[in-house]
Amino acid sequence: MKREEFLNEKIPMVEIFNSISGEGITSGFLTTFVRVYGCNLRCSYCDTKYSYDGEYSLMAPIEILGEVNRLNCKRVIVTGGEPLEEEKIKRYIPLYLAQNGYEVRIETNGSVRLYDEDEIYQFTSKKERKNLFYTLDIKCPSSNMDKFNIFEENFKRLILGDEIKFVVGNVDDLDYSIDVVKRYKEYFKGVTLNFSPVFSKIEPSQIVDYLKIINKFFAENNLDVRLNLQLHKIIWDKDKRGV
Template sequence: MKVVEIFKSLQGEGPDQGIVTTFIRLGGCNLHCRWCDTSYSHTAGSEMGASEILEKVREFGAPHVCVTGGEPLLSVNDLLPLLKSLYDEGFIIEIETNGTINPALCREYATICMDIKCPSSGEKSDLSLLKYLGFDDSVKFVVADINDCEYARGVIENKEFIAKIFISPVWGCDYGIIADYVIEHRLPVKFQVQLHKVIGVK
């Protein structure tokens, strides 16, 4: 697998926000979102085998592991043996994905956080993949403006999925407008700013 970095920090978003987590960032992505904050991961990275990655994760000692990118499911065939090894050793695993690749093969070992792309990103997710998510999984809408909020609301109101839902403002946008929208429309979501950016950690 092409690994950009492995590091320990606080989980900044999603259902495990605030929990000490080891992050495995894989290289490569099939999307180019306008506000991407990890665009360096599209081309960076060095090849590492599953056993080498597992050893690094053990060294950090955190029970929670987040596999992110880029888009980690581009490497799903190589990723599965690593997930199984992590799972067998008792690690709690989450995969962050952009909603363009079916995550079903990974759900035996990990929960899924699917980032549904809103209009401001300039990209689209495959909404048909939402049906593969379960109660323990989550859906995240990264929103920059009211247009994004309207899009997210439409998906939520017509939803055919059971995962938890998060609304996360794009870093630096007007959070108040987005919070007001969530409140006004009584969206069944958790409003969440990116903790790692608020406190200045990776």
């Protein structure tokens, strides 16, 4: 899509607010969250159902930018729902905000295509993505959505500063995650691998114990692996919105 076409559209939006990044390598940084409406998956543990079956308002891109400007953070996380759903106008919000000087991270569920060079070029007139990073989920079996994972086609688009998130609910999920890491490890240099517990399904210490057993493999392959706890669920009530 061309930028000019995008600017004439209205986009279903759930909320835009400031908080701290609760996860991954940006954890703790003050951040503006831009939550789009709609998701193509239905994960068993979804904690943001309101992002696809709740209320939304239609906003023009210039209104979204205006609200992000007003909130005054240099970092933006575009989340959902699913921001990169294909054939949807919302897919271009991250490119638009990055073009306007924000450091943008896209939280994407791993079942939709990341931008390719042509798509970036069409929108920005530049071949490379700038100010734009991915936090790419790999859905594990306990989500019931693992059959929708896109692997190689997305992994080959990852660069330094991107991250992958495995949300794990049990040992089978850990086994599945490590199998994916072993199969595609050549794509994960410079990409942080996060292991995140499904709240109240698995103890974080169990994940650490599991990862410690295969630490040699991570070290030999120069892979950066971390336990990822959701800070906002520690600081605030686990169901509290807009924090």
